[in-house]
Amino acid sequence: MGLMKCLFAVCLAALCSGTSLADVLSLKDGRMFDQVRLSQEEDGVIIHFENGDVRVPNDRIHEAVIPEAIYVPQNEEERKKIEQGFVRYEGEWMDPGRRDRQLKKKLEEQRETLEAMKRVREWRNRHMEETKNFAFESTVPIHVFESYRDLCETYFTEFCKMWKIKKPRGLEALPLRFYIDREKFMQITGMPRGVGGFFQFIPTALELHIFYDRLDARFTEEVMYHEVGHYLMKLIDVEFKYPHWPGEALSEYYGASTWDPVNKKLTWGLMNESRLAQIRNDISHDQRVSLKGMILGCQDRNFTDYSWGWSFVHMLLESSKYKKNFQKFFLALARGRDIDRVRQxxxxxQLKTVEGGEMLAAFMKYMKLKNDDDLAELEKEWYDYIDNELTISTSRGLESAAHRAYEQGREKKARRMWEEAIEGGTETALTFFRYANLLEEEDEHEKARENWRKAIEIDSVTPEFYIALGESLLFRSKKEEDKKEGRRLVGLALELEPDNYYLKKNAKRLLED
Amino acid sequence: MQAALARLGSVLIGCLFVASPVFASHEDSRIGYSVKPPKGWDQVPTKPNETYIVGKFKAGKKQFARNEELGYTYEYQQEMLVLLFLDDSLAPEIEVEGDEVHWEFNPYPDYDSFLKAIASGYYELADPVREDHNGLPVVKREFSAQDGTVRFVTWIFTLDVGEVAVHLTSTEDGFGKAKRDLYRALKSFKAIERTEDIDSLFAAKSFVSIFAMDDLDPEERKIRRQESERDAWARAQEGLPDGWSTLVHKEVPIITHADQKHAKKMADQVRAVLSWLDKAFPEIGEGEYVRTPILRICEDEDEYQSFQRSVSSSGSIEISTFKSTMGSTSMTWESINRGALARWFIDRDRDVYWALPPWLSQGLREMIGVAQPKGSKLDFPVKQWERDFIRYAKSGSITPCRELMSMPWDSYYTQGGDQAARMGESFALTRYFLEGPKKTRSILSDYLVNLRDVVHEFEEAEEARREKDGDKEAETEEEEEEMEAARRKRAEENRQRVLDETLERTFGSWTDRDWDSLEKAYLKSF
Known part of the structure; x- marks a missing residue:
């Protein structure tokens, strides 16, 4: 049992809450609260701020140190022990002096661990670790990083197995830079906001850059699968650049994988629901991508290569009828002597690649398609596959499609999709938050507040949720008690994240009477 | 010699508001500090809306930065910025006039926010060090570019008016050598007595956008524009570094770090272009007052680049340029001419300017680009590339002018893909209309009158449609899709209809023979 859990066991054993100054709390998603006042309850920890209490459920807590938690005797025997002056600590009865010494030592260790976690957030103090195939540089908390590290190694091994390839001799461990959040990713890499991660494909300087999105860890995983996928394709031939189709499509195929960190098991070939939602949207507008066009247009950077391209690759790799030929085709693009490659x-x-006409010819040859009729037949099969075999079964695709629709000004559509996701039982705080933002824009303030509260219920330590609710109460309500509550919530957000960029600019305006 | 004097000037600076006996110091008696930039560094003016950058300097010599990973080398200009993060309690109240105000004393609450906005690809090298320096609390920080090319060293001082950050840059390779000078500059920072009112920092605190002037009548607009001209001129003259001077030549206000002779020559050019536009296009925005642009002339291209390097656009009526040593046909003169063209059209009738068909938009830009004053007139000499184009045109492979004039945007920019030829054709046709026989000149005049009328009619129709539809919002998803599709279609169609309708009104009565004769005369003009 880890250090945290030992201490935590003490806390959990307490039935009544006790509070203390200068406690520490770290969450599984990497956030930390030091020098705060905590109290333990059965199902979680309460952080006591000046502007109110914030409850954090046990399943989100990585470590919590509450040194002065009061133990409540469970029976007569324990009551006697307490009367004799003993205290209970980590399952043992001992005199208070010993308990204090042990507790002090543990607190020091805990603070050291937390300090290390804080330090590692800065790029200059980044954690560097070289595994068999990757050279990691990470500012993500170690306990978060470890899972991604193992995932990458497993992914590497499984990919090589599936494609029967080996790491080229002389290829060094791939530098993978893993940033604590989007802001730091943008700051350090210089990438604009819209970029979720990238793979630098310069043969002599291959690099992967990814950030950790604590509000949407699944997104981080998806980006990692996708970008690592590009790197793994380089194992086939470092100097070959896979064209947009099928390169992006295959990366998306892996992008929908899931990782079981306990059993270290990677599962791929799953439904990429975000992409499927985009395809469904295109179909609802009577837009279907032609197979020939997709293959020929491989240099055109079509966005549909990610969505429609993924569905086609999914069909081919999930079918015993096509899998082998498609794999041969894919490998041949980089290696086949019968394929003409051009220099870029x-x-x-310089890199080598294959252009449209040659790509189509190679595809026809390796997939054993004799003519346009065969290609049309395959296209029909693909459309049927999309219509009948691919289904959206979780809220993930809906949420992602809703967000995209909102960004494109399709508010009705976004609303419907968010509502479907919520009715489907989503537990994603971000979805409630975004849905509430839309409701607020549509002047449905009460309903918006209800959904922001729901977001806070799911994720109680994200300042943006408090700010949105607080601003709504401050500016959309005429009631004085609402305004007061609005200010309290903004104040609470500031306590949760004193460095919050928005609050730095606006706190004064928001907090004044 | 002028440059040497200018450099000497910056050494003798050159406080912003008080004459200082301290050599080599940059002082600000409103904020209450003085700092000595590294030796040989020159002060660079800031843009009028960059009020929070209270000092900007560039090194006299450039460094070379090497990106080892990607294997390339580039020239790097070292800079020193003095940034004021004003205490909230001193931030001015912003008056709102019209419907838009684009002014904020400092859009960044602190140095980190500023850095986030201006720099990319960097990280902090060490924990910030908090100390006292010359009796002031200071936070010392150092950053490095992730690619290992550049380093920033910044000390952030706390004064009673807020925080002042002194930010210096160097290449990583050159840092060892530059370090001493950079730290010497940082160590020179000290508080001085504030003898000027801090409020003078906020003298020009807002401007009314061009859109906010739309509701005024031309006479009211003229008054507002004249006010904004005066305001911009006052703002542009504030805090000029030493070595810079101001003058007005042919009613063109000039801020210059170049010699006055050169400055006047450039002003002559601006005036000549504006006058030519007045005469060439009297039908556009008749009676509208055109604000004379302020001409800002940097000493050289390096200074110009430093001035231009900014997070925000200038948001003013300036034309910024630098002293050209490349002769009167260089890009510098072209850009001045084009700046004047844009300024003139925006005040006369921006709707027409934005609706110009692609051939005329590009043709006019190219034509005005080559313009040079000749006496009291403007001359449009033929450049080598135009001669090459004429040779190419004579071979018969030119797009017929009727086709070129009817060409929609998408086709213009993609059809055939030969953009150089398209540019040549547009230039040639515009030149033919403007310099050809009287008859052809009147064709262009008619065309522009029709374009103006069509654009305004469409604007009115759009306005009426918006009023009729009100703020109609989609009730259903289907409606939402339909409305969005309709909006896109309408925008596309309107643009095309403006083009078609203008052609129809101008050439509707023309027969194929008329077009043939225009075509022949046009080709003959080559």
Whole structure:
């Protein structure tokens, strides 16, 4: 049992709450609260801020140190022990002096661990670890990082097995830079906001850059599968650049994988619901991507290569009828002697690739398609596969499609999808938050507040949720008690994240009477 | 010599508001500090809306930065910025006039926010060090670019008016050598007595956007524009570094770090272009007052680049340029001409400017680009590339002018893909209309009058449609899709209809023979 859990066991054993100053709390998603006042309850920990209490459920807590938790005797025997001056600590009865010494030591260790976690958030103090195939540089809390590290190694091994390839001799461990959040990712890499991660494909300087999105850890995983997927394709031939189709499509195929960190098991070939939702949207507008066009247009950077391309690759790899031929085709693009490759010139290096006509010819050959009729038949099979075999079964795809629709100004559509996701039982705080933002825009303030409260219920330590609810009460309500509550919530957000960028600019305005 | 004097000037600075006996110091008696930039560094002016950058300097010599990973080298200009993060309690109240105000004393609450906005690809090298320096609390920080090319060293001082950050940059390779000078500059920072009112920092605190002037009548607009001209001129003259001077030549206000002779020559050019536009297009925005642009001339291209390097656009009526040493046909003169063209059209009738068909938009830009004053007139000499184009046109492979004039945007920019030829054709046709026989000149005049009328009619129709539809919102998803599709279609169609309708009104009565004769005369003009 880890250090945290030992201490935590003490806390959990307490039936009544006790509070203390300068407690520490770290969450599984990497957030930390030090020098706060905590109290333990059966199902979680309460952080006592000046502007109110915030409850954090046990399943989100990585470590909690509450040194002064009061133990309540469970029976007569325990009551006697307490009367004799003993205290209970970590399952043992001991004199208070010993307990204090042990507790002090543990607290020091805990603070050291937390300090290390804080330090590692800065790029200069990044955690560096070289595994068999990756050279990690990470500012993500170690306990979060470890799971991704294991995932990458497993992914590497399984990919090589599936494609029967080996790491080229001389290829060094891939530098994988893993940033604590989007802001730091943007700051350090210089990438604009819209980029979720990237793979630098310069043969002499291959690099992966990914950030950790604590509000949407699944997104982080998806990006990691996708971008690592690009790197793994490089194992086939470092100097070959897979064209947009099928390169992005295959990366999306892996993008929908799931990882079981306990059993270290990676499962791929799953439904990429975000992409499927985009396909369904295209179909609802009578837009279907032609198979020939997709293969021929491989250099056009079509966005549909991610969605429609994924569904086609999914069909081919999940079918015993096509899997082998598709794999041969895919490998042949980089290696086959029967395929003409062209050179792509970059400022300081060259890569090889295959262009549209040659790509189509190779596809026809390896997939054993004799003519356009065969291709049309395959296209029909693909459309049927999309219509009948691919289904959206979780709220993930809906949520993602809703967000995209909202960003494109399709508010009705976004609303419907968010509502479906919520009716389907989503537990994603971000979905409630985004849905509430839309409701607020549509002047449904009460309903919006209800959904922000729901977001807070799910994720009680995200300042943005408090700010949104607080601002709604401050500016959309005429009631004085609402305004007061609004200010309290903004104040609470500031306590949760004193460095919050928005609050730095606006706190004064929001908090004044 | 002028440059040497200018450099000497910056050494003798050159406080912003008080004459200082301290050599080599940059002082600000409103904020209450003085700092000595590294030796040989020159002060660079800031843009009028960059009020929070209270000092900007560039090194006299450039460094070379090497990106080892990607294997390339580039020239790097070292800079020193002095940034004021004003205490909230001193931040001015912003008056709102019209419907838009684009002014904020400092859009960044602190140095971190500023850095986030201006820099990318960097990280902090060490924990910030908090100390006292010359009796002031200071936070010392150091950053490095992730690619290992550049380093920033910043000390953030706390004064009674807020925080002042002194931010210096160097290449990583050159840091060892530059370090001493950079730290010497940082260590020179000290508080001085505030003898000026802090409020003078906020003298020009807002401007009314061009859109906010739309509801005024031309006479009222003229008054507002004249006010905004005066305001912009006052703002542009504030805090000028030493070595810079101001003058007005041919009613063109100039802020210059170049010699006055050169400045006047550039002003002559601006005036000549504006006058030519007045005469060439009297039908556009008749009676509208055109604000004379302020001409800002940097000493050289490096200074110009430093001035331009900014998070925000200038949001003013300035044309910024630098002293050209490349002769009168260089890009510098072209950009001045184009700046004047844009300024003139925006005040006369921006709707027409934005609705110009692709051939005329590009043709006019190219034509005005080559313009040079000749006496009291504007001359449009033929450049080598135009001669090459004429040779190409004579071979018969030119797009017929009727086709070029009817070409929609998408086709213009993609059809055939030969953008150089398209540019040549547009230039040639515009030149033919403007410099050809009287008859052809009147064709262009008619065309522009029709374009103006069509654009305004469409604007009115759109306005009426918006009023009729009100703020109609989609009730259902289907409606939402339909409305969005309709909006996109309408925008596309309107643009095309403006083009078609203008052509129809101008050339509707023309027969194929008329077009043939235009075509022949046009080709003959080559």
């Amino acid at each position: 010139q970059y400022p300081n290096f």
